[in-house]
Amino acid sequence: MSDDEQTKIIRIARESGEDTHVEPLNLGARVRELRKARDWTLEQAAKQAGLARSTLSKIENGQMSPTYEALKKLAEGLQISVPQLFTPPSRNQVNGRMSVTQAGTGTAHVTTTYEHELLAGALTKKQMLPYRARIRARDVAEFDGWVRHDGEEFLYVLTGIVRLYTEFYEPVDLRRGDSAYYDATMGHNVISVSEDDATILWVTSLT
Numbered sequence: 001m002s003d004d005e006q007t008k009i010i011r012i013a014r015e016s017g018e019d020t021h022v023e024p025l026n027l028g029a030r031v032r033e034l035r036k037a038r039d040w041t042l043e044q045a046a047k048q049a050g051l052a053r054s055t056l057s058k059i060e061n062g063q064m065s066p067t068y069e070a071l072k073k074l075a076e077g078l079q080i081s082v083p084q085l086f087t088p089p090s091r092n093q094v095n096g097r098m099s100v101t102q103a104g105t106g107t108a109h110v111t112t113t114y115e116h117e118l119l120a121g122a123l124t125k126k127q128m129l130p131y132r133a134r135i136r137a138r139d140v141a142e143f144d145g146w147v148r149h150d151g152e153e154f155l156y157v158l159t160g161i162v163r164l165y166t167e168f169y170e171p172v173d174l175r176r177g178d179s180a181y182y183d184a185t186m187g188h189n190v191i192s193v194s195e196d197d198a199t200i201l202w203v204t205s206l207t
Contacts, residue, residue, distance in 0.1 A: 028062040030085060034078050035060075049077030099123040106132065113137035114190075115197075129204045132158070135192040140165050146187025151205040153184040160198025165189045 035045045046056040050073050058064040059074075066074065075082045099120040106117035115134040120126065137143065146167060155164065156179040164180055165171045167187035174180060182188065184204060192198040 028060045032060045049073045113142050127206055129206055131202050133200050133202055135162055135190055135198045137191040140189050140191055143189045147189055148187045149184050151184050153182055154203040155180045156201040158199040158201055160192055160194035160196055162190050162198045162200060163193050
């Protein structure tokens with residue numbers, strides 16, 4: 001895939017994303033949320049944590065700031081670590097979305113150097129772009145310069161042997177089961193050095 005083609009695919013995928021905003025943590029609300037997630041009453045949670053019911057109630061209602069000892073008791077009672085008390089969920093609700101791509105049913109993008117099969121095409125607002133690629137190129141001269149784009153990239157060899165060229169490192173040969181993780185803003189190209197076209201799994205970050 002040429003620099004322009006790959007950048008276009010990544011740009012399209014990124015444009016379907018959304019900005020995230022993290023609200024300031026309310027410790028009392030967080031403790032209440034953790035307690036209710038376990039379906040515990042105030043009495044049950046207080047007993048688990050070894051605290052007085054009135055103390056736990058005041059913490060949940062923001063009427064007192066717990067000491068570190070109280071925080072440790074709370075965390076132990078809830079069976080989490082102290083830092084987790086201050087780490088809100090990344091989303092307010094688990095959406096449980098999933099996409100299954102049967103073999104050979106991905107969206108095809110064919111170029112002179114690669115044959116890409118984009119996976120999980122039904123999902124919008126993805127945080128990463130997974131695709132399977134057949135490496136047709138046999139010489140780095142077949143590319144019109146370096147491929148480079150925003151984000152980071154993970155490469156995993158499925159079949160054959162590939163040679164990964166990067167802008168700042170010596171070329172490296174990767175065989176089935178080998179992988180590489182690299183900064184995608186660094187120029188990179190991949191060719192097959194096996195008799196048949198090699199196949200790889202590529203995953204590109206979109207954030």
